[in-house]
Amino acid sequence: xxxxxxxxxxxxxxxxxxxxxxxxxxxxxxxxxxxxxxxxxxxxxxxxxxxxxxxxxxxxxxxxxxxxxxxxxxxxxxxxxxxxxxxxxxxxxxxxxxxxxxxxxxxxxxxxxxxxxxxxx
Amino acid sequence: xxxxxxxxxxxxxxxxxxxxxxxxxxxxxxxxxxxxxxxxxxxxxxxxxxxxxxxxxxxxxxxxxxxxxxxxxxxxxxxxxxxxxxxxxxxxxxxxxxxxxxxxxxxxxxxxxxxxxxxxxxxxxxxxxxxxxxxxxxxxxxxxxxxxxxxxxxxxxxxxxxxxxxxxxxxxx
Numbered sequence: 001x002x003x004x005x006x007x008x009x010x011x012x013x014x015x016x017x018x019x020x021x022x023x024x025x026x027x028x029x030x031x032x033x034x035x036x037x038x039x040x041x042x043x044x045x046x047x048x049x050x051x052x053x054x055x056x057x058x059x060x061x062x063x064x065x066x067x068x069x070x071x072x073x074x075x076x077x078x079x080x081x082x083x084x085x086x087x088x089x090x091x092x093x094x095x096x097x098x099x100x101x102x103x104x105x106x107x108x109x110x111x112x113x114x115x116x117x118x119x120x121x
Numbered sequence: 122x123x124x125x126x127x128x129x130x131x132x133x134x135x136x137x138x139x140x141x142x143x144x145x146x147x148x149x150x151x152x153x154x155x156x157x158x159x160x161x162x163x164x165x166x167x168x169x170x171x172x173x174x175x176x177x178x179x180x181x182x183x184x185x186x187x188x189x190x191x192x193x194x195x196x197x198x199x200x201x202x203x204x205x206x207x208x209x210x211x212x213x214x215x216x217x218x219x220x221x222x223x224x225x226x227x228x229x230x231x232x233x234x235x236x237x238x239x240x241x242x243x244x245x246x247x248x249x250x251x252x253x254x255x256x257x258x259x260x261x262x263x264x265x266x267x268x269x270x271x272x273x274x275x276x277x278x279x280x281x282x283x284x285x286x287x288x289x290x291x292x293x294x
Contacts (some may be wrong), residue, residue, distance in 0.1 A: 004284040036258045045152045051225070053249035060250065080156040103134075110127055 029058050029068060032085050033075065042085065157256050159273035162230055162270045167244035170221055170229060176244050182268055184216040186292045189264045191246070191257050193224040194232035197256075199261045203236050209285065210239035214292040219243040221262050222252060265291065 007041040035051045041050045043058075052074075060105035061071050072084055089097050167176045169172050181187050190206060192199040210217055219240035221229045226245070232251055233243075256275065263276040267290060273291060276284050 049249065053253060056248055056255045057250050076251075077160070078157070078253060079258070106130060110130070 025068065026055075026059055026062055029062075029071060030055060033058075034083050034085055036079065038081065091096075125223075149185075157272050157275055160272050161205040162255065162264070162266060162272065164254060166285050167218075167220060167246065170219075170226060170243045170245045176218065176242055178184045178270060181216075181218070181266065181270060182284065185268055186273075187216045187218055187266050188288065189218045189220060189255060189266065191220045191222045191252060191255070191260045191262045193260055194228040195224065196222075196260050198279040200211070200236065202261055202281075203239070205280045205285045206239040209280075209288060210241075212292050215288070216241040220251065221245045223247065223249050227241070238287070 027044060031042050033043040033054060035041045035043050035046040035048060035054075037048055037050050040044045041051075043054045058071055061074065066074075072088075075083050076088075087093060122146070149230075162202075163178065163179045165176065165181060169176060189207065190273075192202075206217060209215060217240045219242070221243065228243075233240075252258075259277075261279050265273045265276070265279055267273055274287070
């Protein structure tokens, strides 16, 4: 009896964890999708016809075993990169992605050389 | 020397930031569909509104040109474009595929009985899920494709007189 109860709770816990994972995944995707007909709202924030349809399609694709990346790629193919808030790195936005790191390195170099100079003085 | 490098770097950084703002603020951020032109539409599976059949890629490949029109009886701009769709239905090389979007079947049929039926085939997209495959984000929207299912042009909003002339020129070539 005790084993059955333990098994029941293990299965229940497993199902709850699975449900949470699904909802977290879909919510994460909704938050990274732009509602194209709204002003500054994500699909997650919007209740428009378009956002509702996108939510249905994303949930369908998750149920069909599509990965997050595959879902983004599908929507980018249909609506362009504008639909995602976090566009993938490509030739045109490479500089934008790498610039913070470049500035960080140059800034570090300037600070380093400033301190070295002030030490010498 | 080092001071000059730092000065140069700061000046370049300011120029870069101004440049980014200039380009960013002048860029049109409204969604447009130019990226869709030239793409091939695949996996078409639309349920017929009245018959028990499914319209697929193979059905559309039989047509020289197909205008896929997303509409609904509850959509006011769809009424505006309806006379133009009726005129387009007379074009020989063009087939019109209607996709009734998030609508009630009876209302759709009543709409067509009242205003005329321009469609060669009429399908339904009850929950709007199929519209995503065509890059639709509102209605009315129409997609002109050729027999290879390549998108020639996408029309956002009601089809205008200019759009009508454009479609006519393409299909009569």
